[in-house]
Amino acid sequence: MSAARHPNDPDGPSAAPPHHRRTRAEPLVASYRPLPPQRDDAPRRRGRLRAYRPLVYLAPVLLTLTFLTVVDFARTPQDSRASTAGEQIANEGPTPAMSNPDGPTVQADGAPTNPARTAVSAELPGGGPFPTQGAGTFHVVPGTSEQIGQGRLSTYTVEVENDIVFTDGDTAFGTVVQATLSHPKSWTATGSTALRRIDTGTPELRVTLASQATARRLCGFDIPYDTSCFLRAKPGHVVLNAARWERGAQSFQGDIGQYRRYVVNHEVGHYFNNPHQPCAGAGALAPLMMQQTLTTANDELSTLVSDIQNDIAVPRDGKVCKPNEWVFPNR
Template sequence: MTGSSGSSRPGRERRGARPSTRPRRRGEPLAASWDPEQPESRARPDASHLRRRAALAVLVVLLLVLTGVVLARTLLPGGDTTDVRSPAAAAEVGPVVGEAPTGGDYADVNIPTAELPVGGAFPVSGKGTWRVVPGSTPQVGQGRPYTYTVEIEDGTTPAEGDQAFVTAVDATLDDPRSWAGSGQIALRRIDAGEVPDFRISLTSQLTTRAQCGYQIRYEASCWKSDIGRVLINGSRWVRGAGAFEGQLGLYRQYAINHEVGHVFRNQHVPCAENGVLAPVMMQQSFGVSNDYLAQLTDDTPQGAQIPRDGKVCRPNAWPFPTGGPAPR
């Protein structure tokens, strides 16, 4: 059906007619930004316009994300990274891994301080013969002279080398806190080819057990008077003893001084007073609690009666801890 422009419906125009130039009244819908019936090349925005709009949208998103990160770092705790190499910084947030609780109550006889601590590999067996490590030292101390050699069991190789054992022995016996500090004896290490008064011998675990006995089922060193040899148990030399709380150097000094003390006819003794340094002749390889040692040695006496009196000493390596005999 056709008709004149005057008869057309208000608000509509015939196809192909020029758009009305009359002002849009309040309440009329917004005009479309493009005419669906126009050719596509003219009706849709060009590609460059779309790219500009997309880039603008991406920029807005990035700005929003960046703003959020800045606000989070400002307002939330722990926003800054911590340099774990800095002790001060690490202290603020705590350690990554914590250490075990420290210390042991050696008054508790249920703590098995006689057990060999965990640690490095040690010589399990050897040939039962020993080689003298070459070298000698000047005499130290005054009084009756004693000579000694330092030896390593054949078939074993100390992880630190033969010379490290020699150095430890010499440094211990040359110390004024050791037996030469008594003012009654003098000590000197001699070389191979001479006959010493006693031999200090680093020995494998099984050879030590065979020579010293193993009635108390824990590792120990000993003095064998019939062969004139101090046998230092290689397992204890490497691992130490629980009562020394990881102080391996101190334990090694104790092991040397304790066994050499037997050379000078000193017997085992208990802890004399609670909380003081243990006497060097106490069996500290097993523990520093009288109750615990008494429990271990009831069926296997060790040359001394250990009282069950609750006394617990502190580990000690020296017969004269102050550097000489106590004044009388």
């Protein structure tokens, strides 16, 4: 006679003796809830695994690539990422303010020095307002000239920073620059140099008027005096500080026209590879390449620039020169 199936017996009827079956039963004090009958769905599971197998293999690769990308970005200097952005902007159009990413090689009127080194003659004179901030980009001022001088020809443009307003305006600025560089006492008088102003195409030299903030950024402001500079880029870039263009320098005793001619000729002189010079004789006209924006006295200039710039050694000899704006003042 077969044994009756207990309603909670998962195994169903069995021919095993009752004592054997009791040895497999759960203790009576335990709550026994048997699992539902199991279906053999192994083939289906294997199918799902085969479907997701490529993702299982690919996931570690994707995680590794993501990690390496994040690490590489973190290790990339911010300046390098900014430089790349600048190159992209430059490719989209002209960005003159970014033309010299390495900074000036010649700081024409502002060799860096200790701020504690001061000279009254280097202070910006009082006067009217001047543009302190601009857009950081420049536009070409319309105007051209015939070739002036004989020898190697250099073309130049006259440019003004966008979003600045100054006393005379763009046209007057262009007129002063062109008249200065075309003068027979300027650089074309060497007999080996020729200049021609253009307003289209790519020049060899750009002569620009910049706001105070932009000039400080491009030329440096390691000493507490506003200066102008030449940036040895391609094309060469003369940066004229609008603060000085409006106010001049103490050395020129209020003659703003003389100072403007000086600063144009001086900075363009660096384009022609001319270094700075000290005062050569007491009471004589200062060499054009003396840093007359700061002073015309050797002792003061030595205080400001000694052990700072390497193109000249300024002697402490008490010599004081008179201001001069021309390459060849006696012609």
